[in-house]
Amino acid sequence: MNVPTFTVSTEDVLARFTHIRKQTLALCAGLSGEDLQVQSMPDASPGKWHLAHTTWFFEQFVLGHDPAYRSPNPEWHYLFNSYYESVGPMHARPQRGLLSRPTLDDIRNYRTRVDEMVSERLVRGVDATLAARIELGLHHEQQHQELLLTDIKHALWCNPLRPAYRQAPVKSESRSVSMRxxxxxxxxxxxxxxxxxxxxxxxxxxxxxxxxxxxxxxxxxxxxxxxxxxxxxxxxxxxxxxxxxxxxxxxxxxxxxxxxxxxxxxxxxxxxxxxxxxxxxxxxxxxxxxxxxxxxxxxxxxxxxxxxxxxxxxxxxxxxxxxxxxxxxxxxxxxxxxxxxxxxxxxxxxxxxxxxxxxxxxxxxxxxxxxxxxxxxxxxxxxxxxxxxxxxxxxxxxxxxxxxxxxxxxxxxxxx
CATH class of the missing domain: 3.90.1580.10 (paralog of FGE (formylglycine-generating enzyme))
Structure with a gap:
């Protein structure tokens, strides 16, 4: 991760943080709680887990960077740590789909609470170190946005009804282009x-x-x-x-x-x-x-x-x-x-x-x-x-x- 060489703008960092966090929720719009709970294979994760893990990342590496910070749900660190051995133990990846609790509403409230705390921290001022940690967290979130889509595609494909995630836009014109x-x-x-x-x-x-x-x-x-x-x-x-x-x-x-x-x-x-x-x-x-x-x-x-x-x-x-x-x-x-x-x-x-x-x-x-x-x-x-x-x-x-x-x-x- 490179520390930005440009002047850090609190407004820009906060706007980007808000936009990307909202985009993750937008990708879940139209998916049911059951859709977001299912884990169709060990390499995939439930959508609900993606929502929680990306929030855990900001709690752990941004809020937790302050020695005075105390997590309201410390037991969730075990559930939503992915592979950071130096942070602590973690729930087995193939069993993420078994986590019916905390509920989807609990996870959404968790996201809201952490977003509010991160935003409050940003309003107090952003130095290069904090901006770099936020930027890493946002690129991490964008990776999980892609995983949300690939994982839900696999889950829906496993359903014999082959249901759609969303209706497709009008198909683009298809033509042959010679390979050279x-x-x-x-x-x-x-x-x-x-x-x-x-x-x-x-x-x-x-x-x-x-x-x-x-x-x-x-x-x-x-x-x-x-x-x-x-x-x-x-x-x-x-x-x-x-x-x-x-x-x-x-x-x-x-x-x-x-x-x-x-x-x-x-x-x-x-x-x-x-x-x-x-x-x-x-x-x-x-x-x-x-x-x-x-x-x-x-x-x-x-x-x-x-x-x-x-x-x-x-x-x-x-x-x-x-x-x-x-x-x-x-x-x-x-x-x-x-x-x-x-x-x-x-x-x-x-x-x-x-x-x-x-x-x-x-x-x-x-x-x-x-x-x-x-x-x-x-x-x-x-x-x-x-x-x-x-x-x-x-x-x-x-x-x-x-x-x-x-x-x-x-x-x-x-x-x-």
Whole structure:
């Protein structure tokens, strides 16, 4: 986390805090208490837990930073701590759905009470340290906004009725755009956060790396292209898959992306079951699937350095959570690299490891990213569930290679 270098404005910090906290509640509008209680798999969390945990984060790391602060519900620290071992013990993640108490009303009141206390603290004045902690908490909240959407999608998909989260806006025009490979820069180039504004610690330090001759596809892989892989027996050809990936396909019976229906012509979306748009990006696939498709296509996945160097020269425009579509759009017409931001997170060929000279944040906040640098792979660019002002070229998302409930897709790369 970088301390802002600009003059801290109490009004700006308070306005941003209020807006993002309200946006989380807005994403829950229309969901029932039962919707927000259910936990459909161990990797997901109930919506109610997300509401509580993001509040716990501000209580623990902002209000709790004052030695005089006393929590009105200290026993809740055990319930809503996620993985901060240095803070104390925590309730088992796979059992979060069993927490019928405190109730949803209790959690909403908890949010209101903590928001009032944080706002009162901000009104008394904001220095750079407090502003940095608030900003970290808000980016943390935006991560959980995305998780709210991905987790409720999985929960609703598990319901045989396949209910919709919300009705979709009018569908965007779908058209075919030919895939072309555009050469990237070659040589020693700098990647990592440049120090301007907020960044997570795992985006630092900025450092020099070597980029070989390479090219990136001008657009994302589409549903039609991935369907060709499925129909060509891609899920039956062991030679296309990494060993652990093939074992996962065999064990879990994968035959197509998560949320595709068995007819291979429709998919479950947050607006219910909809026809599969052949020109929209394929999504909800794992790293294993992305890597297998790339092999089948005679290509590879880009490295995160290749992706970042290209994306850093582009404006951050795209289909984000702010659009309220909650589903990838078909590729728009245009020249150059398209859909680098938004629509789907893009799997890279890079394992999630530290940059040279990486130093985690001091104290409990050092557990935020660093301890997960093991057995996971980097994704870049954000998705249709990501808030636009949460993303940047240096942002490093990470998931284990079997994960596919996130809005994750594929951009191909090539050696040159």
């Amino acid at each position: 490979f555009l050469p990237g820069r070659q040589g020693p180039l700098d990647i990592g956060h440049d120090g301007d504004g907020f960044a997570y610690d795992n985006e630092t330090p900025r450092h020099t790396t070597w980029l070989p001759a390479h090219a990136l596809a001008n657009r994302l892989v589409t549903n039609a292209e991935y369907l060709a892989f499925v129909r060509d027996g891609g899920y039956q050809e062991a030679g296309l898959w990494l060993s652990d990936g093939w074992a996962t396909v065999q064990r879990d019976g994968w035959q197509h992306p998560l949320y595709w229906q068995e007819d291979l012509s429709s998919e479950f979306t947050l607006a219910g079951v909809r026809a599969l748009d052949p020109h929209a990006p394929v999504c909800h696939i794992s790293y294993f699937e992305a890597d297998a498709f790339a092999r089948w296509a005679g290509a590879r996945l880009p490295t995160e350095a290749e992706w970042e160097d290209a994306a850093a020269r582009l404006p951050i425009n795209g289909n984000f959570q702010d659009n309220m579509r909650f589903h990838p759009n078909a590729v728009p017409p245009g020249e150059g690299l398209l859909q680098m931001y938004g629509d789907v997170w893009e799997w890279t060929a890079s394992p999630y490891v530290s940059y040279p000279g990486f130093k985690p944040l001091p104290g409990a906040l050092g557990e935020y990213n660093g301890k997960f640098m093991n057995g996971q792979w980097v994704l870049r660019g954000g998705s249709c569930a990501t808030p636009r002002d949460h993303i940047r070229a240096s942002y490093r998302n990470f998931f284990p290679p079997h994960a596919r409930w996130q809005f994750a897709g594929i951009r191909l790369g090539q050696d040159r």
